Amino acid sequence: MASASYVETQSRPAAFWGLLAAGGLFLLAAFAAFLHFEHSGHVVTGMDNQIVWGMPHVFAVFLIVAASGVLNVASIGSVFGKPIYKARAPLSGLLALAMMAGGLAVLAADLGRPDRLIVAMTHFNFKSIFALNMMFYSGFFAIVAAYLVTMMDRSLNGYSKIVGFLAFFWRLALTTATGSIFGFLIARTAYGSALMAPMFIIYSFAYGLAAFLIVQGSMYAWNGLTLDARILARMKNLLAVFVGAALYFTAVMHLTSLYFAKQTDYERFLLLDGGIYTTAFWLGQVVVGGILPLALIFAPGATQTRVIAASVLVVLGGLAQMFVTIVGGQAFPLEIFPGYAVSSTFQDGIVNSYSPVLGEFALGFGGIALAFLITVVAVRVLRFLPQDDFAALKAED
Amino acid sequence: MSERNDDRRKFLAAAAAGAGFVALAPGIRLVEIAAAKPDNEAVTARVRWGMLIDTTRCQTGCTECVSACNKENHLGEVKKPRTDAQWIRKIDLKELKTGRALSLPMMCQHCANPPCVDVCPTGASFKRADGIVLVDRHICIGCRYCMMACPYKARSFVHEPHTDQNPEVPRGQGCVEGCTLCVHRVDRGGTPACVEACAAAGHNAMLFGDLNDPESAIAKRVREVKTTQVRADLKLDLGVRYEGI
């Protein structure tokens, strides 16, 4: 592999157009779902007055959280000055923008009145954490874009460190704000924990790095390159640290919740008898998203393929976690009259059911497709393939 | 009332049917007109509209208030309980310890510190000076964050296209809505439709009035008997109070 000069990417036009077509198809399906929902109303979705945020939010929040996490790779490079991460900073910035765009698009497409997006951008309730999030998201675009420019334009390289710092703190604040969307819902037992916001940061590290490793792995494979074993080892170990930390924090959160009497009913629901939510938690979030990837990473002789597989599992586990947090939190009955058994025509006192329709998944996958398309095109026209300086790497060893 | 009002209503009907979601003129929106008081009287914070519900009078199985609300606000009968709008609903309760059964209507509690208003990104959810919490359906983007935030499940999302509007109560697909305390009637000096219906049925379980006016029936009653704010632990200072729970 070359060290000083840029590693050129391979063109493979047929395959490139194939990727675009595949992504486009998903995007088209999402657009069809969007038109259908907006025309007929949300009655044609699985969402209702009890489960007001469904599958689209699961995907959207996942993408947004992962977007802020993927920027971590760049931060480690610029803020903490690690060369192998520095070489990956441009790709990390690109992925952050792409996933953020995908997530926000899904969020917007699921609004009751997406035609009023302009209203959302001009009317701000400054008390609302949601409005605050929108400002964080717009700022995120601007800062990360500036960061990319300073990294890719040699004459501006000098600014990249300072902009990198800004991006680092901005994304921490952004993820905290995203986590706080749930923290502010005082009435809902599921979101009562103060650990919600910090937990979202830990999750974002894991999901973001996993997404990065998938894309990086695919890019190397596309160009017939192999990632240097030392780099692979470091990055997979970092993923293990993040996944382990996410598991640990999840455990701490549920244990502290069990300690508070008010929360025990919800914990019982989630951990024991919540049906699909219990399954999604244990099987999805814990086993698929935590234990299996750790096993894959730590089993001797990890290969690039195995690291990609572990990353895919982390992403799946992340989607399961969002499903548990967002939908599970709404499925658990809102306690309006503690100490009473209640019933009504408005599903009071019962566990709400939710059967998402295909279109909701289409919308969610559309967000991923949008991020995918942005990435594929950008990687083709600009140099995003990590350019490792092996001499420096050796000197470090 | 006056001819002017009739004219205005006709105009509103046309505007609601034709323009739908377009603001009538800069700064003027349907909801504000619907909420405007006649006789050029401003909404004032001297008044705090409230309701007191006597659960010992509320009959299990009676849904007069619900029907009256659906009729007044053109919500229609509840055919799809999961997605149809329900601004007011009857909840049947059974105390777990004693087995005591009771029934009560639940609707927007018109919180003085409303979480729905706090979280609303656009400011579509707002509280009038007189304590009535409303949604400006021309600013609402249908994000449903307020529904996530309301501790009483008091809000509904309009899941389907609908026809048949009460021109005084603008509604729209893709927006969130909830009990308005029949602001259009109250501003004319009337009472909410549910309260009227409950009295007409002879139950008199709902008392409406100005909590700030020491001479009002509701303020007197609140002084005399023990009343409860639901989930008082959340300290939202509710406009709707209950007796007998």
Ligand code: SF4
């Ligand atoms: S009861 Fe719910 S909808 Fe009504 S003011 Fe309070 S939080 Fe808002």
Ligand code: SF4
């Ligand atoms: S649904 Fe409408 S009223 Fe509710 S928070 Fe969103 S914009 Fe505000």
